[in-house]
Amino acid sequence: MNQKTDNDTNGTKNVSEFSPSFIKLIIALTVFTLVLTFFSGKIYPYVLDFPEVFKGGLILPWLGAMGLTIIQGINEFNGQIFLFGTQSKIYLLVSILLIGIVFPTLMMFGLKNSSQKKNSSSEEKKYVFYPHSVQVILSGIILISIFVSSIIHFYVASKISENMKRNIAIEDNRDNIVSELIDLSNEARQFAILPHELGGGNGSFVLSSKDSKEKKYIELNNLKSFALVKEANYFLAPYKSDSLMTIVAVSKTRCSNPNFSNYNGQKGFVQVVANISKNSASTRVESSSRFNNAAGD
Amino acid sequence: MIFYWLFGGIVVTTLTFFLSIDNINLWKSLNASAIVALAYCIALIIFNIKHFPVKRKIILVAVFIVGVFFVFKSWSLAYEQSTWQKQTLLKIRGKISRGVLNVRLNNAMLQVLSNYHSQADKNKKSLKEIYNELIKTDSGFVETLKFSQDDSPMIFNKVLSDTELVFIGQEMAVKGRNPDFANASGKKGMVQVRATLTSKGVKYESEN
Numbered sequence: 001m002n003q004k005t006d007n008d009t010n011g012t013k014n015v016s017e018f019s020p021s022f023i024k025l026i027i028a029l030t031v032f033t034l035v036l037t038f039f040s041g042k043i044y045p046y047v048l049d050f051p052e053v054f055k056g057g058l059i060l061p062w063l064g065a066m067g068l069t070i071i072q073g074i075n076e077f078n079g080q081i082f083l084f085g086t087q088s089k090i091y092l093l094v095s096i097l098l099i100g101i102v103f104p105t106l107m108m109f110g111l112k113n114s115s116q117k118k119n120s121s122s123e124e125k126k127y128v129f130y131p132h133s134v135q136v137i138l139s140g141i142i143l144i145s146i147f148v149s150s151i152i153h154f155y156v157a158s159k160i161s162e163n164m165k166r167n168i169a170i171e172d173n174r175d176n177i178v179s180e181l182i183d184l185s186n187e188a189r190q191f192a193i194l195p196h197e198l199g200g201g202n203g204s205f206v207l208s209s210k211d212s213k214e215k216k217y218i219e220l221n222n223l224k225s226f227a228l229v230k231e232a233n234y235f236l237a238p239y240k241s242d243s244l245m246t247i248v249a250v251s252k253t254r255c256s257n258p259n260f261s262n263y264n265g266q267k268g269f270v271q272v273v274a275n276i277s278k279n280s281a282s283t284r285v286e287s288s289s290r291f292n293n294a295a296g297d
Numbered sequence: 298m299i300f301y302w303l304f305g306g307i308v309v310t311t312l313t314f315f316l317s318i319d320n321i322n323l324w325k326s327l328n329a330s331a332i333v334a335l336a337y338c339i340a341l342i343i344f345n346i347k348h349f350p351v352k353r354k355i356i357l358v359a360v361f362i363v364g365v366f367f368v369f370k371s372w373s374l375a376y377e378q379s380t381w382q383k384q385t386l387l388k389i390r391g392k393i394s395r396g397v398l399n400v401r402l403n404n405a406m407l408q409v410l411s412n413y414h415s416q417a418d419k420n421k422k423s424l425k426e427i428y429n430e431l432i433k434t435d436s437g438f439v440e441t442l443k444f445s446q447d448d449s450p451m452i453f454n455k456v457l458s459d460t461e462l463v464f465i466g467q468e469m470a471v472k473g474r475n476p477d478f479a480n481a482s483g484k485k486g487m488v489q490v491r492a493t494l495t496s497k498g499v500k501y502e503s504e505n
Contacts (some may be wrong), residue, residue, distance in 0.1 A: 065324055065375070067379075070378035073382060073387065076383075092314075096310060101306035101307055101435070105367065109302070112345045149369070151371075157371070175396075186501070190499060
């Protein structure tokens with residue numbers, strides 16, 4: 001009917017591939033894209049100026065929500081109360097509407113129309129491209145790219161997640177050991193501060209004994225908090241002086257250096273050392289170069 | 298027909314999204330609206346598939362099932378990972394707070410105890426007198442107990458008597474174990490520790 005024909009050099013007629021409505025749609029889409037391209041700076045701030053975390057993730061709302069949840073965690077880590085704003089909610093809603101409603105609908109009705117066109121006997125059947133072809137192609141590309149992105153994300157993120165959990169478990173164990181050592185140190189320091197009459201060491205780590213002539217030092221079993229430790233195996237290093245106590249903690253978790261020689265003869269386990277005197281205590285992680293370059297690695 | 302479908306789908310999904318909205322947890326509304334969108338897609342396929350040739354039907358259903366499977370896997374991984382990361386961050390923050398409070402309070406208390414027991418028996422000063430003396434003369438001691446305004450933890454001296462000193466250390470923005478715990482500052486549910494010093498030693502408790 002509206003079919004456009006051209007005469008070639010031999011005088012035969014060639015049928016156009018594009019239906020008139022398809023050409024109109026392509027022109028409209030081109031104009032729309034050009035307007036967006038040239039006036040994006042002016043349009044976006046008035047429409048939706050998405051934060052950095054959303055950019056590129058409009059078709060994958062779950063990744064946007066993931067970013068927002070982590071930002072929320074970081075804010076709460078810094079002691080700030082974080083509530084999700086209207087912008088975040090609109091972003092997620094638009095994303096879910098696009099991938100869950102708009103593109104699947106365009107795709108299905110586009111396919112349906114193309115099936116009906118194939119079966120119809122009308123004159124328009126002679127064209128190759130109709131408006132529904134654009135529907136099918138655009139929504140098809142987007143939906144397939146969502147599926148492909150999901151597959152890539154699933155495999156990459158699974159690996160990252162495993163590594164992250166393993167590293168956090170090591171860090172967690174190390175922090176818990178330091179915490180247990182601080183409790184042991186506080187109790188040992190208190191022993192050194194208290195006079196003999198109150199069951200202390202009167203300025204040293206020597207146990208008061210009236211009968212024995214042999215000097216006896218406080219042992220880990222004498223500290224109440226030793227009964228509560230569970231993160232590592234704790235050892236008391238031989239006393240070098242009456243006023244200096246050294247506790248070595250060898251974890252059950254492996255450290256990043258498999259060749260690190262532990263105090264108890266093992267190899268490659270997290271090791272933390274506490275040096276305690278009456279006036280101060282310090283802890284040192286020996287099995288990790290991040291904490292101490294002098295020892296270990 | 299397409300406009301009715303689009304209109305219906307958008308309205309139902311938007312309603313579900315806003316009815317399940319939570320300002321603290323975005324996943325609730327996102328998950329709820331995703332379930333509605335999935336139901337919509339299934340209905341859309343059932344309604345339209347009868348017009349397709351058999352081969353196209355099979356391809357479409359297969360692509361849909363595989364696609365939804367991987368979207369679900371990626372979605373649940375993103376949910377699990379981000380929630381875990383957030384919880385881990387908060388756990389680490391709580392641990393840091395408790396560690397800082399533990400070290401600072403114990404150091405201050407043990408310094409008072411050490412000065413107390415270092416005195417000659419004659420004219421022995423009380424714990425309160427030693428504490429007041431340290432506050433006036435020892436800048437290091439003051440630093441141990443004082444937090445800058447930017448720091449979240451606070452230390453309150455609850456009891457200052459000759460025989461007993463009680464200090465409360467509290468986080469102003471880090472949640473503790475019990476959300477209903479009444480903190481010393483008047484806040485609720487924050488990390489709080491208590492250190493009690495007598496001449497026999499320090500008793501340190503994690504209250505929340």
